[in-house]
Amino acid sequence: xTVLHRVxxxxxxxxxxxxxxxxxxxxxxxAEFERATALGxxxxxxxxxxxxxxxxxxxxxxxxxxEAVAEALDLTPPAANKVSGDEGRALLWLGPDEWLLVAExxxxxxxxxxxxxxxxxxxxxxxxxxxxxxxxxxxxxxxxEVLEKVCSLDLHPRAFSVGDCAQTLLGRxxxxxxxxxxxxxxxVLVRCSFAEYLADLLLDAMAEFLEx
Amino acid sequence: MLLIRCPWCGDRDEVEFRYGxxxxxxxxxxxxxxxxAEWGNFLFVRANPMGAxxxxxxxxxxxxxxxxxxxxxxxxxxxxxxxxxxxxx
Ligand SMILES: [Zn+2]
Numbered sequence: 001x002t003v004l005h006r007v008x009x010x011x012x013x014x015x016x017x018x019x020x021x022x023x024x025x026x027x028x029x030x031a032e033f034e035r036a037t038a039l040g041x042x043x044x045x046x047x048x049x050x051x052x053x054x055x056x057x058x059x060x061x062x063x064x065x066x067e068a069v070a071e072a073l074d075l076t077p078p079a080a081n082k083v084s085g086d087e088g089r090a091l092l093w094l095g096p097d098e099w100l101l102v103a104e105x106x107x108x109x110x111x112x113x114x115x116x117x118x119x120x121x122x123x124x125x126x127x128x129x130x131x132x133x134x135x136x137x138x139x140x141x142x143x144x145e146v147l148e149k150v151c152s153l154d155l156h157p158r159a160f161s162v163g164d165c166a167q168t169l170l171g172r173x174x175x176x177x178x179x180x181x182x183x184x185x186x187x188v189l190v191r192c193s194f195a196e197y198l199a200d201l202l203l204d205a206m207a208e209f210l211e212x
Numbered sequence: 213m214l215l216i217r218c219p220w221c222g223d224r225d226e227v228e229f230r231y232g233x234x235x236x237x238x239x240x241x242x243x244x245x246x247x248x249a250e251w252g253n254f255l256f257v258r259a260n261p262m263g264a265x266x267x268x269x270x271x272x273x274x275x276x277x278x279x280x281x282x283x284x285x286x287x288x289x290x291x292x293x294x295x296x297x298x299x300x301x
Contacts, residue, residue: 081220081222094275095220095275095276095277096277166221167221167273167275168221168224168228168274169227169228
């Protein structure tokens with residue numbers, strides 16, 4: 001990896017106050033998600049968490065640069081298939097030289113600039129991919145059962161728990177799966193154009209838990 | 213369904229992968245030296261053993277990394293091609 005990519009797309013730094021109103025892929029389905037919420041000991045609920053800032057970082061593995069990049073973000077380098085940080089600002093491991101910063105907008109300001117100054121002239125890249133995916137949040141005692149219907153990974157706590165992440169197939173689409181809470185609670189990052197499909201799939205999987 | 217071990221992500225369903233064919237097929241030092249038959253051999257002719265074959269796979273639906281495994285073509289049993297593991301990003 002010797003090519004230096006510096007794509008100057010910089011959504012995270014944009015002045016959103018003057019920008020046109022944004023639309024998330026699932027904004028029109030909020031009421032439907034609400035109606036699909038199942039309560040009780042076998043409950044599960046789904047909602048969209050739109051507009052999280054996502055930066056795709058390619059950093060050389062086992063290298064001073066990766067340490068510097070993590071430090072610039074005030075986070076620790078994530079171990080393989082793990083997440084470091086908290087859900088408001090986290091580094092997800094996507095590959096041996098690839099991380100994804102996922103953060104609330106307010107907590108991502110200046111992140112791209114900080115990463116780039118840490119990368120300096122080292123090989124790698126940092127690209128704002130916030131518009132690439134939206135985030136679904138699936139929570140409740142039955143959340144794991146719902147996911148298991150569409151995912152072939154072993155999601156039992158002995159194999160997958162809080163702070164773990166995985167890129168895998170959910171139904172027919174690729175997604176980044178991240179367990180954020182023990183209840184259990186998951187974030188699912190999915191390409192915008194597949195968000196409707198995945199929402200349909202999850203709503204269908206949730207239907208049996210709805211009473212009546 | 214085969215369970216394939218990605219060196220980075222662990223055991224995953226076969227559907228998450230794409231096949232990359234025989235590993236270690238060297239590009240000709242000077243392609244212009246080759247006649248059509250030799251060039252055709254390089255492009256299309258691959259080993260077809262009943263037994264161990266070193267192959268390339270890519271974890272398309274996961275980490276998107278290429279890696280090599282040794283697969284027994286008779287039993288589909290796979291073992292990692294350890295020495296190549298870390299260079300195969
Ligand atoms: Zn993988």
